[in-house]
Amino acid sequence: MSAVASSSAPRRHSSGASATNLRRPNDKYEAVIGLEVHIQLLTKSKAYSSDSTEYGAVPNTNVSVISLGHPGVLPKINTKMVEYGVRLGIACNCVIREENEYARKNYFYADMPKGYQISQHKTPICEGGYIEIKDKAGNSKNIELTRIHMEEDSGKSIHDQDPFNSLIDLNRAGVPLLEMVTEPIIETSEEAYQFLTEVRKLVRYLEICDGNMEEGSMRCDANISIREKGASEMGEKVEVKNMNSIRNVQRALEYEITRQIKALDSNEKIDQETRTFDAATGKTIVMRTKEMANDYRYFPEPDLPIVIVDEEYVKSIRESMPALPNELYKKYTSELGLSDYDATVITDSKAIALYFEELIGKTSKVKAAVNWIMGPVKSYLNENAKEISEFKVTTEVLAALIELIENGTISHSVATQKIFPLLIEGSDKSPMEIATENNWIKESDVGSINEFVKQAIAKYPDKVAEYKGGKVGLIGLFMGEVMKLSKGKADPKIASELVKKSLEESK
Amino acid sequence: MSIDKATVEHIAKLAKLEFDDQSKEEIMKDLDRMLEFVDKLNELDTDNIEPLTHMTEEHNVLRADEVKTEISQAEALKNAPQKDSDYFIVPKVLKREDAD
Numbered sequence: 223m224s225a226v227a228s229s230s231a232p233r234r235h236s237s238g239a240s241a242t243n244l245r246r247p248n249d250k251y252e253a254v255i256g257l258e259v260h261i262q263l264l265t266k267s268k269a270y271s272s273d274s275t276e277y278g279a280v281p282n283t284n285v286s287v288i289s290l291g292h293p294g295v296l297p298k299i300n301t302k303m304v305e306y307g308v309r310l311g312i313a314c315n316c317v318i319r320e321e322n323e324y325a326r327k328n329y330f331y332a333d334m335p336k337g338y339q340i341s342q343h344k345t346p347i348c349e350g351g352y353i354e355i356k357d358k359a360g361n362s363k364n365i366e367l368t369r370i371h372m373e374e375d376s377g378k379s380i381h382d383q384d385p386f387n388s389l390i391d392l393n394r395a396g397v398p399l400l401e402m403v404t405e406p407i408i409e410t411s412e413e414a415y416q417f418l419t420e421v422r423k424l425v426r427y428l429e430i431c432d433g434n435m436e437e438g439s440m441r442c443d444a445n446i447s448i449r450e451k452g453a454s455e456m457g458e459k460v461e462v463k464n465m466n467s468i469r470n471v472q473r474a475l476e477y478e479i480t481r482q483i484k485a486l487d488s489n490e491k492i493d494q495e496t497r498t499f500d501a502a503t504g505k506t507i508v509m510r511t512k513e514m515a516n517d518y519r520y521f522p523e524p525d526l527p528i529v530i531v532d533e534e535y536v537k538s539i540r541e542s543m544p545a546l547p548n549e550l551y552k553k554y555t556s557e558l559g560l561s562d563y564d565a566t567v568i569t570d571s572k573a574i575a576l577y578f579e580e581l582i583g584k585t586s587k588v589k590a591a592v593n594w595i596m597g598p599v600k601s602y603l604n605e606n607a608k609e610i611s612e613f614k615v616t617t618e619v620l621a622a623l624i625e626l627i628e629n630g631t632i633s634h635s636v637a638t639q640k641i642f643p644l645l646i647e648g649s650d651k652s653p654m655e656i657a658t659e660n661n662w663i664k665e666s667d668v669g670s671i672n673e674f675v676k677q678a679i680a681k682y683p684d685k686v687a688e689y690k691g692g693k694v695g696l697i698g699l700f701m702g703e704v705m706k707l708s709k710g711k712a713d714p715k716i717a718s719e720l721v722k723k724s725l726e727e728s729k
Numbered sequence: 730m731s732i733d734k735a736t737v738e739h740i741a742k743l744a745k746l747e748f749d750d751q752s753k754e755e756i757m758k759d760l761d762r763m764l765e766f767v768d769k770l771n772e773l774d775t776d777n778i779e780p781l782t783h784m785t786e787e788h789n790v791l792r793a794d795e796v797k798t799e800i801s802q803a804e805a806l807k808n809a810p811q812k813d814s815d816y817f818i819v820p821k822v823l824k825r826e827d828a829d
Binding site for chain 1: 739743744745780782783784785787788789790791792793794795796797798799800801802805806811813815816817818819820821
């Protein structure tokens with residue numbers, strides 16, 4: 223592996239340049255991309271046995287005779303795996319299968335001790351459906367799905383601890399997965415990026431997977447081929463694996479598209495093979511060729527009885543589904559009049575979206591609520607690297623603060639600069655209490671503001687003369703003085719009118 | 730249908746097993762006998778009959794998502810021919826053709 227990294231390092235520059243070329247439209251060729259996404263489910267126990275799925279445990283402690291593949295044991299299906307499959311299927315508008323059969327996918331590998339993986343073959347729980355993506359210009363496209371099926375994860379092999387042996391940890395063996403397969407209709411690396419971003423958002427909203435590609439709880443393999451534009455036949459298909467972030471999927475696809483076009487242009491044959499992505503060099507490397515391709519000899523799993531997912535069950539899951547990001551996005555843009563940008567940012571994280579939902583349930587000032595979330599709230603979270611779950615200001619309190627500004631009790635600057643910081647620190651007082659105690663209530667009583675105006679004008683008789691002589695910009699000076707005298711509480715609108723009036727009337 | 734040597738070699742490879750020529754000959758004969766028996770079943774008319782995949786009519790035999798720890802790490806590793814205190818140890822299986 224180190225040999226590969228060093229030999230290709232000097233060429234990094236040139237491969238970067240060709241990746242840029244590729245973003246320009248290529249008139250001659252088009253890419254055909256299909257993705258397979260493995261979604262590790264957030265269940266407590268494994269797919270077919272009761273051992274824990276906890277991440278990071280001491281090796282080979284989260285195991286059972288079933289996940290270890292001992293003979294004569296009987297697996298039993300985790301009800302949550304089926305439920306999560308149905309949830310994802312509903313969210314992606316799939317057809318949910320009624321009669322679900324499991325199948326054995328046979329292959330020998332040390333981290334799959336049974337000698338087969340229990341998967342679904344001819345009867346995936348979900349078929350069809352789509353996920354909508356948007357490009358940067360806001361154009362939408364539906365990425366159609368072929369299927370989503372239930373299966374189990376393998377254990378982990380560690381190859382770099384010992385020169386002659388591999389170490390096997392079976393804690394992950396049997397952890398439930400959903401595998402989502404798209405139709406081959408993705409055309410660019412950008413679309414693949416958008417698709418995976420949507421899938422990650424969706425599984426997080428559904429609370430079925432943490433969507434963390436870096437830690438491997440969401441994984442993606444890509445099938446890619448290149449053909450001449452408009453050709454009806456597909457080119458030779460290459461599968462790319464081991465891309466541990468959404469960005470790396472995009473990089474791997476960019477590299478592959480360039481590599482395959484270059485090969486076709488110089489009349490080289492593309493081999494049907496599996497390649498692995500090396501994030502350090504940005505290149506893909508051959509893992510296995512077709513000659514070594516597996517023969518999985520699927521057959522129905524006799525140890526697991528059929529699972530019937532009837533209409534009533536699907537209906538009950540549908541009714542318990544949380545709001546989905548695209549539904550919220552549509553509601554915000556069409557019903558509440560939010561901009562595309564604001565709606566995208568707010569729905570990007572489920573926790574923020576839920577906070578916003580709660581907030582607009584408590585105040586009718588939607589525009590102000592958006593501005594608070596997009597402004598002070600987001601910047602506080604970003605600056606302090608905090609999640610909204612750690613945010614101490616409840617939606618009740620923020621709604622009360624918004625009301626105080628909107629009804630003219632306090633100024634916007636007092637709210638954002640003085641009261642909000644106290645609330646963030648966890649003050650148990652209401653915004654109104656804080657404002658009253660600190661004497662921050664906006665002064666809107668004309669009589670008392672007029673006193674400040676009189677004082678301000680009396681202080682600068684020469685400036686009054688200059689103002690009358692035509693230097694109208696000096697009004698700012700008087701306003702500043704009024705605000706200073708009132709300690710920032712004078713209602714700026716009323717104060718400005720009174721200053722103008724007094725200046726005109728003064729001699 | 731009869732089994733040829735290439736088929737035996739293919740199945741052996743998938744099962745990660747190695748046989749000498751004499752064993753392969755015997756295996757060919759064994760497999761042929763098994764297939765003859767299955768061929769006998771082919772005499773029955775099975776049109777319009779769904780394949781029987783399960784011996785019972787039972788369905789939805791599910792378990793709640795609850796964790797139970799039934800065996801210890803020491804018990805898990807106990808029967809492995811090669812192990813250390815934490816891991817199963819197997820001959821190195823990673824092979825990669827470095828290309829490009």
